[in-house]
Amino acid sequence: MTSKLDFAAGDFVVYPAHGVGRVAGIETHTIAGQEVTLYAITFEKERMTLKVPVGKARNSGLRRLSSxxxxxxxxxxxxxxxxxxxxxxxxxxxxxxxxxxxxxxxxxxxxxxxxxxxxxxxxxxxxxxxxxxxxxxxxxxxxxxxxxxxxxxxxxxxxxxxxxxxx
CATH class of the missing domain: 1.20.58.1290 (CarD-like, C-terminal domain)
Structure with a gap:
């Protein structure tokens, strides 16, 4: 099951609990026998990478930068x-x-x-x-x-x- 990607590598995004990050890449992992596509989002200031399943990105509040x-x-x-x-x-x-x-x-x-x-x-x-x-x-x-x-x-x-x- 592939869902349409809302973001591409290099895009700035906002994750509500962490603020502005950048999509470092899109990865596919096999978790419990299921293939899952994830956005890898880096937050420079916190030196943190967050991986959000593509299918759950919208529900998690992940969004583009504000207008x-x-x-x-x-x-x-x-x-x-x-x-x-x-x-x-x-x-x-x-x-x-x-x-x-x-x-x-x-x-x-x-x-x-x-x-x-x-x-x-x-x-x-x-x-x-x-x-x-x-x-x-x-x-x-x-x-x-x-x-x-x-x-x-x-x-x-x-x-x-x-x-x-x-x-």
């Missing part, structure tokens, strides 16, 4: 007013993690916006900073891949948008 319009929407989200709910931090932290792991750039941008602290604002707790950094990194990687710039420039661009919005 420029979707990235623009994410950048616009950063300029909005932060919406911090008055619930316990542990509950909010779970919601933020879920948004980051959704792989949706607009949801990730909401986390970045809500946890952003300008230089004059109060300090963040360690866990707030960790979640903020994870969201910022995830968004910067996708922005970098879509805009074909390096991750550092993408991060600087996101932070410039945040700083300007906070002013």
């Amino acid at each position: 420029r319009d979707r990235i623009k929407e994410a950048l616009e989200t950063l300029t909005g007013k932060s919406k911090i709910r008055r619930t316990m931090w542990s509950r909010r932290a779970q919601e933020y993690e879920a948004k980051i792991n959704s792989g949706d750039p607009v949801s990730i941008a909401e986390v970045v916006r809500d946890l952003y602290r300008g230089t004059e604002q109060s300090d963040q707790s360690y866990s707030e900073r960790q979640i903020y950094q994870a969201a910022l990194e995830r968004l910067a990687r996708e922005l970098a891949a879509v805009e074909r710039i390096d991750e550092l420039r993408a991060t600087e661009r996101l932070e410039a948008v945040l700083t300007k919005a906070a002013a």
Whole structure:
């Protein structure tokens, strides 16, 4: 049974739980007597290779990079007013993690916006900073891949948008 391939070697893809990766190749393995075709996806930053069965790629949330319009929407989200709910931090932290792991750039941008602290604002707790950094990194990687710039420039661009919005 061969399913149509959605991605080719060299394509940038987004896996919700890990962010932007690149399809290193398409492999066929025999597992428990069944032939299985897998996407081998590398995540440079984590030095990790993930193998996703072609037939389960869509259900796993594997997708192409966002369109420029979707990235623009994410950048616009950063300029909005932060919406911090008055619930316990542990509950909010779970919601933020879920948004980051959704792989949706607009949801990730909401986390970045809500946890952003300008230089004059109060300090963040360690866990707030960790979640903020994870969201910022995830968004910067996708922005970098879509805009074909390096991750550092993408991060600087996101932070410039945040700083300007906070002013």
